[in-house]
Amino acid sequence: MKNGNRGAWILAGLAAMVFSGCVAAADPPAPLTNALSAVVLDSGRHCLPASATWKATWITNHNRLLQFVSRCRENQIGTGTAALAPVDFNRFGVLAIEMGQRRTAGYGIDGASARHSPANRTLFITLTCRRPSPGRWVAQIMSSPWILIQLPLGSYGKIAVNDQDTQLLTQFTLE
Secondary structure, eight states: OOHHHHHHHHHHHHHHHHHHTSSOOOOOOOOOTTEEOOEEEEEESBOSSOOSSOEEEEEOSHHHHHHHHHHHHTTOSSOOOOOOOOOOTTTEEEEEEEOOOBSSTTOEEEEEEEEEETTTTEEEEEEEEEOOOTTOOOOOOOBBOEEEEEEEOOOOSEEEEEETTOOEEEEEEOO
């Protein structure tokens, strides 16, 4: 065989293997079976009194939900008083997450996703957090962003909250 035809023979051989089934194609990734529905019920920029750092609270009844919402909404300016969607606490819980006090208005929580690890009974929440870019001009006003997330009830032993960069923000054990 001449060297000039060698490449053509290799390509022809590879093509024959692929079309005959000798080379298996990669299976598509399996869907996440532990992904959960995370519905954002409400969020805002100021919840006082603000903690010094990240804080998460698992809410399991209507009265505690109303207490949290009234504490956070009373410090909102120009957001109105839209009614909170009703929560069926027989099927769902609500996770209230507070970012803690920040020195500028450039911070916020824009969304959330959730997944459950049945093996270690951990509910993982991933937040989409907004932070001011270095050197960016933002209003110099104290803020304390917060978010309420409705999640299906489950046999969770622990809740871990991460940001979009997988940095652990807070975690706690459920009783």
